Structures are given as C-alpha cells and as structure tokens.
Amino acid sequence: MEQTDISWLIGGPQGSGVESGANIFSRACAAMGYEIFGKREFYSNIKGEHSYFVVRVSNNVIRSNINDVTMMAAFDAETIFRHADEVIKNGAIIYDSDLATTKVDEVHNMDLNYKQRLLKHLDSKNKPHTIQGLLDVAQERGVNLYPISFRNVLSTMADEVNNPRLKGMVRMFNVLSVSFSLGVFGMPPETLLNSVDIIFAKKQAIADLNKKTANYAYNYAAAKFPNFTYRLKPIEKKSGNILIQGYQGTALGKMVCGCRFQPYYPITPASDESVYLESNELLDVKENRPGSTVVVQTEDEISAMGMTIGSALTGTRSATCTSGPGFSLMAETLGWAGINEVPVVITLYQRSGPSTGLPTRHGQDDLMFAIYAGHGEFPKMVYASGDIEESFYDTGRCFNYADIYQVPVIHMMDKFLASSVVTCKRFESDKITINRGKLLDKIEGDYKRFEFVPDGISPRSKLGLENGIFWNTGDESDEHGHISEDPEIRIKKMDKRHSKLEHMLKTIPTEEQAISYGISDYCIMSWGSTKGPILDAIDMLKKENINVGFIQIKLLHPFPTDYIKSLLKNVKTIIDIEANQTGQLGLLLTQNLEKSPDYYILKYTGRAMTSTELYDSLKSIIANKAEKRQVLTHGA
C-alpha cells in the first residue's frame, strides 16, 4: 500500500474559523479512511491574534505532530510570516495573493521579538521585508506557491450565483482555505461537502452558503493547480474509528462511569470539558429511566471543590475539572476531602504556569504541585493519562480508585490533550467497571464513619441514609467524626489514613500503575501526553534499527517504586522526557528509586513536543553527542 504521511496547516486570526476549517479537513480525511492527529495552537485572546491548526494525516497510526508541513493554507499575513519556513520542499503554500506586498511592520499582532528575528532572516537572504520576500525564500527551497486572490474568488462566485452578499465576506476565508486545499490534494469533492454538512449541522442557516462556497472554491483550485505532488485518495477504511476532540475523552468517561455532578469555574483549557458535559446533560440509561449530569458553573474554584465534596457526601460520584490556577485555589478544600476521606475526582487539565503563565499553551508543570497540594499530610492519588483514548478508560479507573480508597484522585490531563483532534478506536463502555468500594446502601445497628478497620478503609455512609449518621470535620476527629485532639486518636487516625497509600500499591494491578513499551539499554521514562510523540519517535528510530525502551508511568502518587524498579533492572541509561523546566518526574525518580535520569529532554515553550524533535534529540543521545539536559523549541 502506498504510504501517506502528510501534515496540513491552516492559520488565520483567532475568531475567524480556523478551528472549523480544520475540523472540515479532519473529517474529510478521516472519512476517506485516514488516521488523523491534529492540534490547535492559540493565544489568550478572543479575536485577532494568530491561531493555527496542524493536522497530520496518515494511513498508519499516528500519535503526534511532526515538524514538516506538507501544505499550508494561510488566509492572513501572520500565518505566512510565522510558518512559511516549516513547509517542505515540494510542499505547497496556498495563500491569499492580496497579501503578497504586506510588510513585516504592518502585522501588528506579531510581537517585536519575532519581527526582529524575521527581519534578520529576510536580510540574510537578501529579501524584501514582505510576504513576497518570505515566499521567495520558500520557493527557492522548492516549495510550490499557490497564490489565489480570496476576494476575487468570492467576487466572481457572488456574480455567478447571484448572491452579492458573498463579496468581501471575510468569514468565508476559512472555508475557502480548506476547500482550496482539498482541491489541490485532489480529494473527492463529496468528502468535502459531506464534511461541511456535518460541521455546520447545527447552523443550518449558513450551512448552505458554506457548501456552495466550498464547492466553488474546490473546483477553482483543482483546475488551477492540478499538479501537486501529494495526493490524498480514499483508502480502505478501518471500521470502528471515531474522530474525537481531546476534552471529550474525560467527559464521556464521566458519563459512563456514573459521575452525576460536576461544578466548575471557567478556565482554559479545562472548561471545554464541563461545557461539553452540560451540552450532553441528559443521558440515555439502559433498562432504567433517563439519567442526567448536573453541571453547575460556580463563583470560583473554591466553590467548585466545596460543592464537589458536598455532593460526594450524598454518595453521588462527583468531580470538578480545572487547570493550574483553579487547582491552586482548591488546595485547602482538597485537604478537607483528604482528612474526611471523601472520594472526589479532580480532572486537572494542566497548562503552562506559573501564575497565569501561558494561559492557552501546553505544559506539564503541575506534577509536584498535584502530589503535594494542600497543607498537612493526607493521602491522595495522582494518576495521568497518556492520550485521549486512555483518558476515557482512566476516568473510570479514577472514580473507582476514589471510591475504593476513599481519597481525592487527581486525574492529570493537559492542554495538548485537550486541544488535540484525533482518530481512535471507538470507546467501549463495557470495558469500564464500576466499583463503589465500601459505599453502603443499608445500615443497621451502630455506625461509626471512621471505624478503625485493618485496611484503613471504613464502610462509608452517605447523607440521607437511615442509621448512617456521621460527622465530618476539618479538625482531627474520632471514629464518629467528632473533633478530637487526643494524641492517641491523632496517631491512629493519621496512620489509618496513610495506610491507604501502601494499600493502593498492593492492590492496584501493575498494568494500571505503569506501561512498559519494551525495555532496552536506553529507556525513556515519562508520564502523560508525551506518550504520543515518544511512541512515534521510537517508531522512527526502529526503522533505523535503533531500539529505545519506554516506561509510561500512570500512577504518580503513591509512586510504584517496586514495580518501576523491577522494570528498570537491566536498563543502562534513563532518559526523562517531560513538558516542564525542572524535570519533575526526574525528581520523583531520584526520590523513590535512588537513581537519577542520565538525560533530560524537556520542553517548556508551551508548545507540545513533535516526534521529529524528539527523534533528533534521542538520536543525539544515542550517538553520545548530547548534553545531559536538552531543551526542545519547535513550534510557533
């Protein structure tokens, strides 16, 4: 079979439909049988700043972006200025020819630092400080330039279809860009039109106009630029694939595993999950009356955490979803859940900190914070998903862990996962098991909520249950839950709570603690969303007969020391890969394994790792030419 692996980039001002353009493209490619991996990058801004989407399309399983761009569709000047150099030889730049004379200085959204770098670059190539200058550089490298006047196309079309409204309709630029692209790729036009139909299904009023425009633009570009090297033809379709947006994984997991209450406070990139849950609040339930998820937008994250706990006390599976700044506010309340042994799940979509940091960008900065969040000492669990498919099933696990061990569970996700669009295997709800642990439905006789029992986990009553009255308090308390400052009780209660950490390690199956993707002399240790780029980079190395092992740690707290030690027995070189500055997993390894990583590959630009840059970095390590600490930088 012919191998296809292309990367398509669409860019424009925020708020101009870059995302729906990318969705049309992704849908169309997925419908043709391809695997998709797409990622959105955007500023903390509503309208105007540079936003772009890179969609990788392949007939093989893909789990990451690569550096090379096969085709770029730019409908504003900044996209060209930012990305023209990423397009490969024989690749293509489809752009609005009306922009060719735009000068670097005229693009006000670009920051000065970048402008200076760009001017230096153009000067070094002896080119004018314009779009055309940069495009000339690309053309000299062998990039195909496909100029189209977006306005002229709209104008001609307006006359032909007798719809003067179309003239100068800037918000059609996204549909134009994607349709031109499909035309140049030679994709079947019906895939485009079907995809437009699906994406605009809820906006019937504009769907028709978009379809007409798409059709017109497709034909225009297909006729004008018929000879592009890369073609996308329908291939045999794998059955049972879905095309899914990152944040939907945990949301669907919550629906299936029975989370019925989620309060939240708006924050990027976490709130998409809550909004999606609310949009699907009515639930179909087999052999029972319809269910529902109550989603409440609260006044702040403190309230979100407080409400989550209040609801959990009624026996309801309850969660909240937030990002770093919001999680900071939840810390005190999290401790309350800890001392009162309340099962709650906090889905933590990390972004770049500290403080507001890079609010719309990726990061894995909060591992240590999640582990240590809250004052005082109390047990909790920190669990990380590596990709969107995992996040669905892991959500089910997190709720089980919370119920079984009666602890708060922090489910680590991040911006990279949240804003990726991927094809993956259709989720199978039957693979999720629901285990409510020692939650009681009936109580007779005396009841003590915090009864001292051998495994440290007391049977749990819930508000409203007859004979199950209990007291909770943030103070230290006795078995009933009444305040106690007795030193003996204090020791017993502290030990009871902390014994759960050991209990978790003994009872959680090792395959849920960490995943080993093969062990070799060189072994990558990582956690969370780096999984995709790592696996893709390992595949690239394999083609050169270079074997690199990889252990993905999912259970980060309590740390599965024994299991990881057993996996690392024959490993000579440990490479720690993380999207943060300090190598937080590396610290954990040092702390728990008495063994530090030999190399660190870190990225903290706020942009996710590409498999290309990881591959390069790993190769230099294996060639023994690498510094101990490598910092990745790719991406605008």
Place this chain on the structure above:
Amino acid sequence: MALKLGDYKTEVHNDWCPGCGDFGIVNAIQMALSEMQIPRHQAAIFSGIGCSGKTSHFINVYGVHTLHGRVLTFAQGAKIANPDMTIIAAGGDGDGLGIGVGHFIAAGRRNLDLTYIIFNNGVYGLTKGQASPTLRLGEKTKSLPSPNTNYNVNPIGLAITSGFTFIARGYAYDVRHLKDLIIAAVRHKGLAFLDVLQPCPTYNDINTRDWYSGMDGMTESQKQHSRIYKLEDTGYDPVVHYDSETEFNEKLTQALIKSLEWDTKIPTGVFYKNEIISQYENRIIDKIPNYLENPPAAQVVSSNNKPTTDISKILDSMSV
C-alpha cells in the same frame, strides 16, 4: 414514634464560653427540627469555622463541619445532589460575610432551597476577638488594639441585594422566637437567610446582652427599654404577594430601609419573603425534566458493576 427534643442532641461536650449566645441558637435549631419532626437521617447541619462551626457536632443529624468561609459551597453541593435532604448551614459573621462573602452572594443568586444561619457577634471569637465584618466603624471591642477602621457590612441588606428570598433576623436569647423563625426559614421554598444577633460575652463588650436589652441606657427615672423589637408586632408585611415589579421593589425597599435601623431600635422577625422567584431546583428542572424524581444521588449508574449509561448516540455522531 415521635421524635423528642432529646433525640436531636448529641453527647458531645459543648466548650463554648458560659453565657455565649451560641447556646440559644443550637437549642433553637434542635427545637425547630423536633417540632417539624424531620427524620434525623434526612437532615444535615453544615457549619463553617469558628465557635459557630462546632454547631454541627452538637446536633444529632448528619453533621458536616467544613472550612472557613466555605460552608455554603459544601451545603449547596449536597442539596443539589440530594434535594430530599433538609439542609441548614450555619456559620459566623466573619465566616460568611468576610472570607466567604463571595459565596454568600453567589448562593443568593442561585436560591437553592436551604437555610443559612449567621451567628452574628461582631468579633472573631476563636482567634481572640478581632473585628468582624459586622462591627461598626470606629468601635473598639475590648481586645482590639485600636478602633475598627472598616465600615460594617449590612447582612440583611446584602442578602436583599444578592437575591435571597427569605430574610429574617433573630436574637440568640429569644430562643422561642428564633425557633419559629428557623421553622419558617426551613419551610420557605428557596434560600433563607437568618441573621442571628449573638452576644459574645468574652470579646464583644459593646453589643452585650445588657446592651441589646437596653440596660445600658437605663437611668433611675427610665424604665428598661429593649433595643430589640419584632417586625410582626408593628404590622409589617414582608411577603411579596404577586409577580409585579412594583410589588417586588416595594417589598425590597421597605426591607432595606428596615435593615438600616440599629442603635436604638433593632428589628427582628421576617424582613422579606418572596416565593415567586424560582428556586434553583426549578431552574435545573427546566433543563433536566426528571431532576427531582431522579436526582444525582438517586441515580442508578451500574448493573452488576457494569455501566448502564449508554453513550452510543454520541459515539455514532463521532464515527468516521
């Protein structure tokens, strides 16, 4: 079998200072629960932090002693998940009007069917008498190094402008009247706020029991004249009777004006009552029609440990 007052009491030792107004409030809550015959397992007391925070330990129903300022967040979460529970939230004035005032306002806007009681004594007792948000500007209670530099919060006024739909004030030493107010608050359909004047005998040497009862102004020629009076004794009508802007504004305004009375005449009783504004529960029903029949806490989510929620329609729409 009828539940007796004693059934609502725990054996937990009460360590409040002798003479503390808090005793009256706890007694009134227990009396109200007993009079309403609310089954013990169907009631929960949520409390904040401070002396008042211990309230939940003294009452023999579900008791959740939460965090400083956050009592309403916990209480609302529980109420939304299990709307069958009778929930009373209790906390101090520093708790609810200082650190937790954001939640106070947000709770008012929601108007869930629960009762919130503030133990209002003008000081932070458990941390040795700092000024609370209700202490008046320039007043110097005995452990303050210098007079209070902040203007006071008007709890009744704040509740009015935040959307609470039942607003009343009680006095900790008039336990029977307070008990009646608590019953009215619990029976009210919507969020009820009860501001309870609660002398702190240890740290508030201004608003003392004697001060409230007018003993401080008594000269030999004067008879004792209590500062506290009951709105219901004056023919005051707090109820919003029909759905009109004029009626709303009139009842809100008269309550606001009454809330400003202090110093020589301090009103107690019901300031405002509005059951025309929808409860939060009904706002959920607008989106989730079977919410009350099948609230979060009652939902069956699994059968033989396997999920029963069916997301196949959503997955179908994602299929490629």
